Amino acid sequence: MQVQSILETCLYVDDLDAAEEFYIRVLGLETFKKVSGRHVFFRCGNQMFLLFNPDQTRQEENGFPTHGARGEGHVAFAISADTYDAWKQRLQKEGVEVEYEALWPSGGRSMFFRDPAGNSAELATPQTWLIGE
């Protein structure tokens, strides 16, 4: 028995509004659900991308498990290989600095940048991990 896939990925941010604006404007995500000051949830393909304010999620609430990290987290989003250059242009147009670019041994490519909270976000072609598009 094996879990099927990742369903939820999360990052922690102090300023939810700034992060929400960033992920909508730069990556084209759409807000799925939000609770002001606590979280913003996006759907991304068949997964959920969750932003939390750790000051809130570290506090117990209705018996719900606490969590909440500090420091720079990481997430990678999949992009198709034929859109790689267009994404690079888009980041530039939106004033987002590409901190690092990688050409992986697999033939995959990726670019790294920071979200407003300093998290390391990446746009990568699935080939990076030998995963088909």
Next chain:
Amino acid sequence: MQVQSILETCLYVDDLDAAEEFYIRVLGLETFKKVSGRHVFFRCGNQMFLLFNPDQTRQEENGFPTHGARGEGHVAFAISADTYDAWKQRLQKEGVEVEYEALWPSGGRSMFFRDPAGNSAELATPQTWLIGE
């Protein structure tokens, strides 16, 4: 233009060996790649689940972007609804306490538990987010 899906999700752990053993034994994952003391990577469906030691990833290495969080992170793995009870039994058999169970307004169900580093892991049916199995 919108990113397609989540490609990489990560958690931070101090004891990589303990975490690797846990995710293999309890969730049935298989190690894809590892660098002793720095990271362990698993493939999970069409995504990668990455465990990092933040003491290592916070140090600059070949210009690669640094990252590394402290505190309890969160991840959810997808399981099919018809395996929910079997997963609950499996956690019990492996000595993993279910910290919380949720029945969501969508009809989805999920169970929460801790990994050895204290991260909040969840097994959830995709219906939780109105996503088809």
